[in-house]
Amino acid sequence: GAGVSQTPSNKVTEKGKYVELRCDPISGHTALYWYRQSLGQGPEFLIYFQGTGAADDSGLPNDRFFAVRPEGSVSTLKIQRTERGDSAVYLCASSQLGRHTDTQYFGPGTRLTVL
């Protein structure tokens, strides 16, 4: 079975531009997470979806960041008016929620560079 996929793998943009990052979770996984990872750091939680709804968006740094998951599968992370400080690897993970296991499986990430 296919794992989590993310596109594009790399994105270079200019300061002030709008970007969209896509995540295809493992089929059947109801939970989806977005993280941001800066060099030398662990992943930092951004947002969590249970089905189509954002169950927890407390990690989004500001209102320039928004994410959707309209059909409960693919998710898109949207960043408006990008800033140089947004440069990082954006990771997506999915999990099949169960009574004891919320183990997340990660995609390869999208490396975002804001010039």
Add this chain to the structure above:
Amino acid sequence: EDQVTQSPEALRLQEGESSSLNCSYTVSGLRGLFWYRQDPGKGPEFLFTLYSAGEEKEKERLKATLTKKESFLHITAPKPEDSATYLCAVQTGNQFYFGTGTSLTVIP
């Protein structure tokens, strides 16, 4: 405040030289502790989940243990292909908190 600390930041081992990585945590309501391996330019790869103090899990040369305040990842007779960054994460509610990782280098 929920916190996860990993040590050491970096570790260099000779091939076959066993050692342990540490993950200490302070969270309220631990639901699970996770170990991941991350290779350069790739997403984290799941290794283990531990749920309660005293639990242990093994996979090949790796063994993870859990106490009420910390977890250890023991590496027995490591090989160069074990070189990677090892990340620890804890779950409380729906939130996952990651440490900054231990960068392991195994020298042939």
